[in-house]
Amino acid sequence: MKIVKVKDYEEMSDKVCELFIDRLTALKNPVFGLATGSTPKGLYKRLVQRYNKGKISFDHATFFNLDEYIGLDQNHPSSYAYYMKNKLYNHINVSSEQIHIPNGKAKDLKKECDRYEQLIRDANYIDLQILGIGINGHIGFNEPGTPFDSRTDVVQLTNSTIKVNSRFFNSIEEVPNEAITMGIGTIMDSKEIVMLISGEHKSKALQQTIYGEVTENFPASILQTHENVTIIADAAAFGE
Numbered sequence: 001m002k003i004v005k006v007k008d009y010e011e012m013s014d015k016v017c018e019l020f021i022d023r024l025t026a027l028k029n030p031v032f033g034l035a036t037g038s039t040p041k042g043l044y045k046r047l048v049q050r051y052n053k054g055k056i057s058f059d060h061a062t063f064f065n066l067d068e069y070i071g072l073d074q075n076h077p078s079s080y081a082y083y084m085k086n087k088l089y090n091h092i093n094v095s096s097e098q099i100h101i102p103n104g105k106a107k108d109l110k111k112e113c114d115r116y117e118q119l120i121r122d123a124n125y126i127d128l129q130i131l132g133i134g135i136n137g138h139i140g141f142n143e144p145g146t147p148f149d150s151r152t153d154v155v156q157l158t159n160s161t162i163k164v165n166s167r168f169f170n171s172i173e174e175v176p177n178e179a180i181t182m183g184i185g186t187i188m189d190s191k192e193i194v195m196l197i198s199g200e201h202k203s204k205a206l207q208q209t210i211y212g213e214v215t216e217n218f219p220a221s222i223l224q225t226h227e228n229v230t231i232i233a234d235a236a237a238f239g240e
């Protein structure tokens, strides 16, 4: 694992943005895996700023999101589809064919998971996967106990994740208790992974990810076994 320690959230976002743009320009047809939540907002903001300055183009890239809540329409303000459109896709030069997000409203959810998994295979896997981390070590929506070889599937959210994510909803009752997520095996197929960790509340998770035992009880620990992982974390996440 390559560990990059930065001062704060802004510097973390600057660093990941540079790395992202490097891959965007270096690769002929880059395939990006994207995350939602608070952590990557700074990255998306910077990408839009750089695009507006006319410095970069996304016309040759493909995007796959990690996950989506089950039951939320893509226009629901708390859906990840809405988040992505709002934070990034509506502001850059991408067409709907370049963007992939699991459909949490699909009639046949199992079929939707298989379709998503196949799309990633057809794209010859993800070149750069951006990851955040849940305080319980979840990646995507793969909660503790998920087998390391899991593929895109319907999963149950833990009460702790529902509680933490309720800040993006009007009330905790509105938070779906199921989601579609890329599996841990799917994420591990990515050629390169960058995990972003910011804030004091993530310091235990950071320690376990980098130094802890590799165990299915802490999903992010699997990253220790991937050959191309960079963790960009700020001083607060390092407990300083």
Ligand code: GLP
Pocket: 035, 036, 037, 038, 039, 040, 066, 067, 131, 132, 133, 134, 139, 140, 141, 161, 165
């Ligand atoms: C959600 C997402 C994850 C994300 C995590 C951390 O549960 N499914 O992909 O990494 O939250 O979110 P945050 O960055 O807001 O701490």
